[in-house]
Amino acid sequence: xxxxxxxxxxxxxxxxxxxxxETLKSFENHSSGIGKVSLFDTIHENTLPVGEVKIPNTxxxxxxxxxxSLSRTALxxxxxxxxxxxxxxxxVSKWRTGLISATTVGGMDKTENFFxxxxxxxxxxxxxxxxxxxxxxSTELIADDLGVNGFxxxxxxxxxxxxxxxxxxxxxxxxxxxxxxxxxxTDALSKFTMNxxxxxxxxxxxxxxxxxxxxxxxxxxxxxxxxxLVSDTVKEETRLKPSCxxxxxxxxxxxxxxxxxxxxxxxxxxxxxxxxAMAELSPENIDYINLHGTGTLNNDLSEGTAVKRLYGDxxxxxxxxxxxxxxxxxxxxxxxxxxSIMALEQQCVFPNLRFETPxxxxxxxxxxxxxxxxxxxxxxxxxxGFGGNCSSIIFSRM
Amino acid sequence: MPxxxxxxxxxxxxxxxxxxxxxxxxxDYSGNRLTCIEPDYGQFVDVRQxxxxxxxxxxxxxxxxxxxxxxxxxxxxxxxxxxxFGCLEDTGIFLSKMIENSESALNPTPxxxxxHNTIGSQIALLLQCQGYNQTYTQRGFSFEHSLxxxxxxLKDNPNQNILAGGVDEITTHSHSLQKRFGIxxxxxxxxxxxxxxxxxxxxxxxxxxxxxxxxxxxxxNICVEAVSTFYNSRKLTxxxxxxxxxxxxxxxxxxxxxxxxxxxxKWDRALEAVASVLFPKASLGVFKHLCGEYPTASAFAxxxxxxxxxxxxxxxxxxxxxxxxxxxxxxxxxxxFEKYHSLVxxxxx
Numbered sequence: 001x002x003x004x005x006x007x008x009x010x011x012x013x014x015x016x017x018x019x020x021x022e023t024l025k026s027f028e029n030h031s032s033g034i035g036k037v038s039l040f041d042t043i044h045e046n047t048l049p050v051g052e053v054k055i056p057n058t059x060x061x062x063x064x065x066x067x068x069s070l071s072r073t074a075l076x077x078x079x080x081x082x083x084x085x086x087x088x089x090x091x092v093s094k095w096r097t098g099l100i101s102a103t104t105v106g107g108m109d110k111t112e113n114f115f116x117x118x119x120x121x122x123x124x125x126x127x128x129x130x131x132x133x134x135x136x137x138s139t140e141l142i143a144d145d146l147g148v149n150g151f152x153x154x155x156x157x158x159x160x161x162x163x164x165x166x167x168x169x170x171x172x173x174x175x176x177x178x179x180x181x182x183x184x185x186t187d188a189l190s191k192f193t194m195n196x197x198x199x200x201x202x203x204x205x206x207x208x209x210x211x212x213x214x215x216x217x218x219x220x221x222x223x224x225x226x227x228x229l230v231s232d233t234v235k236e237e238t239r240l241k242p243s244c245x246x247x248x249x250x251x252x253x254x255x256x257x258x259x260x261x262x263x264x265x266x267x268x269x270x271x272x273x274x275x276x277a278m279a280e281l282s283p284e285n286i287d288y289i290n291l292h293g294t295g296t297l298n299n300d301l302s303e304g305t306a307v308k309r310l311y312g313d314x315x316x317x318x319x320x321x322x323x324x325x326x327x328x329x330x331x332x333x334x335x336x337x338x339x340s341i342m343a344l345e346q347q348c349v350f351p352n353l354r355f356e357t358p359x360x361x362x363x364x365x366x367x368x369x370x371x372x373x374x375x376x377x378x379x380x381x382x383x384x385g386f387g388g389n390c391s392s393i394i395f396s397r398m
Numbered sequence: 399m400p401x402x403x404x405x406x407x408x409x410x411x412x413x414x415x416x417x418x419x420x421x422x423x424x425x426d427y428s429g430n431r432l433t434c435i436e437p438d439y440g441q442f443v444d445v446r447q448x449x450x451x452x453x454x455x456x457x458x459x460x461x462x463x464x465x466x467x468x469x470x471x472x473x474x475x476x477x478x479x480x481x482x483f484g485c486l487e488d489t490g491i492f493l494s495k496m497i498e499n500s501e502s503a504l505n506p507t508p509x510x511x512x513x514h515n516t517i518g519s520q521i522a523l524l525l526q527c528q529g530y531n532q533t534y535t536q537r538g539f540s541f542e543h544s545l546x547x548x549x550x551x552l553k554d555n556p557n558q559n560i561l562a563g564g565v566d567e568i569t570t571h572s573h574s575l576q577k578r579f580g581i582x583x584x585x586x587x588x589x590x591x592x593x594x595x596x597x598x599x600x601x602x603x604x605x606x607x608x609x610x611x612x613x614x615x616x617x618x619n620i621c622v623e624a625v626s627t628f629y630n631s632r633k634l635t636x637x638x639x640x641x642x643x644x645x646x647x648x649x650x651x652x653x654x655x656x657x658x659x660x661x662x663x664k665w666d667r668a669l670e671a672v673a674s675v676l677f678p679k680a681s682l683g684v685f686k687h688l689c690g691e692y693p694t695a696s697a698f699a700x701x702x703x704x705x706x707x708x709x710x711x712x713x714x715x716x717x718x719x720x721x722x723x724x725x726x727x728x729x730x731x732x733x734x735f736e737k738y739h740s741l742v743x744x745x746x747x
Contacts, residue, residue: 043501104513115493122574130575134482135514136537140629140737149630153543154536156484156514164532171550195496196509253477253522253531259510267528386510387519389531 003232006242009088011080014223015051051221051326071107074141077186080224088228095179098151102161102185104330106135158385162333167249184226184334208295210320213357218294221326225334247396248279254388265306267390275392290381293320304362319352333383340379348372400621405609407464430582432690454567457605458517469609475558476530480540482693484514538734541697556612563607564697595663602690606697623743658732682719703728
């Protein structure tokens with residue numbers, strides 16, 4: 001197990017843009033993507049704001065020249081994965097290429113409509129609306145679109161899924177099983193998740209305020225984010241000039257509660273600490289932390305406590321970008337990995353929108369404005385999920 | 399690098415737990431749905447905690463506990479789970495209530511327990527295991543990727559105990575839905591499923607966990623040698639050849655090929671064709687007439703292969719062709735709905 005794993009390309013779609021350049025512009029302009037649901041019917045449309053990609057399935061499919069009956073999760077995934085592969089200029093059919101995607105809802109956006117008819121009569125409901133229900137099915141569709149066969153995998157560790165997908169990709173390359181891995185995640189908004197999180201009473205009725213003392217829950221979002229990882233050999237043979245590499249990652253479990261994080265953030269602390277150890281970096285080497293920062297009372301206090309335990313008062317620039325995108329669940333780690341790489345490439349950091357007052361217990365002030373022309377050599381991104389799953393990943397500039 | 403199987407737990411449509419001799423009296427099912435023979439869960443989980451668990455979580459937790467007990471491990475270093483369908487029962491409950499109640503007054507518990515990682519995280523919570531925790535959900539590769547992950551972890555650090563498994567359930571909703579795709583056939587005897595190829599299979603389910611380690615201890619001598627998965631392989635024989643390039647064993651070393659035949663002629667023929675070319679002198683066996691077809695059926699096969707190696711014999715019910723060879727190396731050659739093929743190679747070591 002040797003050699004670095006490089007990032008050769010990235011792609012993203014979320015409520016703040018359909019591509020890397022559009023996303024960067026939204027960050028520069030402090031332009032949030034949180035607003036009203038417009039693409040499906042729900043009784044919560046006027047009360048629960050979301051980070052929606054404002055393109056209906058028919059248009060997404062049209063832009064991509066694919067069948068519009070695909071699940072939205074697959075459509076978003078294809079869009080972002082294609083952007084990442086195009087940016088990398090890697091010929092996927094030339095190498096041992098794998099696709100590792102993460103998703104929590106899979107084809108749920110279709111299944112929940114199918115179920116309305118199916119519940120009335122099990123012989124009713126159009127089968128084409130349920131055929132892509134399984135999480136792995138969205139990965140198949142992305143793989144087929146990219147021309148990837150051989151190794152494909154899907155990870156669902158709730159909201160930490162995509163970071164684990166990228167970490168698995170790096171491990172398969174380091175063990176010389178694959179040369180190229182397209183890794184990340186995709187999740188579409190659905191009534192199922194809106195009602196699920198609403199039943200847990202952790203959705204903010206206003207645009208979310210991560211890490212603010214007055215925060216009142218999260219906003220759900222949707223989108224996809226993928227990176228193209230390559231081995232040393234691929235880098236040498238294609239004379240690629242990657243901007244950064246994967247320097248560390250870790251996956252731990254809080255083992256505290258099915259949905260709540262431990263007060264001291266033991267899982268998140270361990271994930272950050274182990275990722276740093278793997279990267280052979282000390283906490284001070286990190287120039288920016290992209291926080292999980294959902295905006296719930298529990299997450300932000302627990303994560304903030306873990307960051308404080310690691311850094312004391314000398315924490316680096318940090319922010320949650322979920323005030324821009326909403327919480328994109330299984331896609332969030334992939335989307336935020338792309339943001340982290342953007343910070344390294346553009347030498348910038350992103351604002352934590354709508355922050356006013358620090359949480360009293362931790363007294364932590366996130367980055368308030370978009371700032372460029374600063375030194376960013378190492379970025380850490382956190383993703384935590386239900387079931388106690390905690391993952392951190394570090395990207396480093398070449 | 400050999401990865402030792404130190405303990406196993408299996409809840410399946412056969413009586414695969416407890417002290418019964420291997421497949422002594424196989425259960426035969428009519429119709430097209432096989433259901434797990436479940437143990438008394440009180441032996442594995444506190445009764446108060448049991449009440450809150452759905453059936454798939456109980457099966458997963460119990461199978462995991464069986465594997466750890468057999469291995470004499472209290473807390474593993476990592477928990478890795480493969481499940482394609484995830485927690486279908488709770489997904490179905492939340493979805494139905496959401497529709498019936500028009501999105502209001504919903505109980506969050508089924509939603510919380512609907513995510514695929516609930517099985518692995520419940521085991522972590524019960525054992526207070528703060529280590530690596532992962533869940534794969536790639537249809538017919540879900541269990542294989544758990545094994546591959548465990549092998550990678552153990553290559554980096556052999557001195558670990560890892561719990562890796564595959565779990566999938568059938569629910570009333572999922573069965574009536576899958577039936578509409580025309581993939582199952584009515585059968586008067588599941589044990590006879592593979593005697594005649596047709597155009598349908600039977601639905602199965604199960605929960606298997608293995609306790610794995612990179613270090614030998616006691617008299618554990620059964621190892622997972624290598625695992626590989628091929629999505630959409632255009633040249634299956636070439637893919638299998640590539641796999642053997644990277645292992646320490648050759649084709650001729652394979653004593654038994656345990657094939658994932660389903661009773662669907664066109665899929666089964668693809669497996670038979672490769673087996674007859676590459677492994678003409680090996681014994682051939684089958685397993686899906688025992689556990690049914692489901693995404694993590696290969697976990698049942700892995701359990702079965704390890705038991706066969708432990709006992710050094712192949713029960714009649716598994717045999718398709720007996721080459722009368724001593725049993726040291728078993729290749730599981732599975733397929734799942736045409737596009738999924740996988741190999742798991744086990745050996746005594």
